[in-house]
Amino acid sequence: MNELINRLVLGSALCGFASLANAAVLDVQAEIRPDPINPGIAQIINNTPVTGYCTEFPGNCNSRGIRSNSFPIAFMSLAGIPKDGVIPFGFPATWRRFTVQHAVVPGATAEVEIRIAGVGTRYRLSNTAQSIIGHPGELPVFDYHAYLWQPSWAEATAPCQQVNGTSQGADPNGTDFTAFWLTPQHVTTCSRSPKYNIPGMSLQRLDVHYELRAVRPEQLITGDYQGSYTYSTRGDFDMGALTPNDAAMTFNLNLAVKQDVNVKMSADSVALAPKGGWMEWINHGRRPEKLLGDLRFFILTSTPFKMDLSCSQAGTGTCLISNGSHDVPVDISVSLPSPWVDGTGQPVVRRPLTIGGAGLEHLMPAGSPTREPSLLHFEVPKDSVATMHDDSSYRGTVNITFDSDI
Structure with missing residues (x-):
């Protein structure tokens, strides 16, 4: 033998949150598929349905590769905005880190970072822009909003980056205007100042384009991770004399990790x-x-x-x-x-x-x-x-x- x-x-x-009792909560559905060859460079894919600015102006967003989600947070002015007053429109553009927990494996955690990479709103005036300026009916509605502010809400104060088309954002009603800007990491405000006394004004909502990244994607385990991050609307965001009706905005993240x-x-x-x-x-x-x-x-x-x-x-x-x-x-x-x-x-x-x-x-x-x-x-x-x-x-x-x- x-x-x-x-x-x-x-x-x-090869085999491959419960929402808080708070209106200003966004449930984020995202996934990540690390490449086994280069797992450390994997990017988080956001699958959350788009709301807010990018549903109203999809062409602007698609051309810049951005997405928005809208929070029902209103900022109110009780005393109006005086001529040459300032609305700072401050925001947290730097990366913030938080921990997410694996839904099944006890003790398995990961670190994720988030940053506000774009901000926007729809403001509403108590009077029409035409009546505030004092020349009703003579110009297109957009022009009245543009003349009312320095700079116009359609423009971006450098280093904020413009997203709006030059004639977009003005509602025919004369009181509402929708704006959005991109916010590089070193930017903290996109301030605006009225050239006329504004008797009353509110920001009807807060739209954000946010970015997510995993700190060590190569260490993630297949399955779902969950965690949340909360921004203060009275500290992380600064609208000057405009007061928010909700003290916080929370991102609840469900991150599906699909590792092979x-x-x-x-x-x-x-x-x-x-x-x-x-x-x-x-x-x-x-x-x-x-x-x-x-x-x-x-x-x-x-x-x-x-x-x-x-x-x-x-x-x-x-x-x-x-x-x-x-x-x-x-x-x-x-x-x-x-x-x-x-x-x-x-x-x-x-x-x-x-x-x-x-x-x-x-x-x-x-x-x-x-x-x-x-x-x-x-x-x-x-x-x-x-x-x-x-x-x-x-x-x-x-x-x-x-x-x-x-």
């Missing part, structure tokens, strides 16, 4: 043989004590994952190989390179891989993963080898599943 086992065929399968495990097998089959080869059996007829084989694979990702095993022929917790009439079990184990550890932080060295994946339900990097190889170990133990038929080839197929949905 030249060999007891011809080959063992392997296959690998990227694994590269060095081969799709492995031949089991005695330690030192077959020569002792060929030359001396000495039956080997064990049959062994290793298969290298490479984990090309940093996302946590779990491993499981299925077989074409299943035994008690493990797989069988057969010559067609006789079966023997194969013990399978796995070794992962540092810094990969199990859910308790222990190294994974010759850890048994059994049907059901017990003990390998949560494998994760404790640091920055390297590209060192991992190993699958296959062994037919001595007592099983002793029962194997001479002049036979034993074969079997196993499927190793790497699943990021832990």
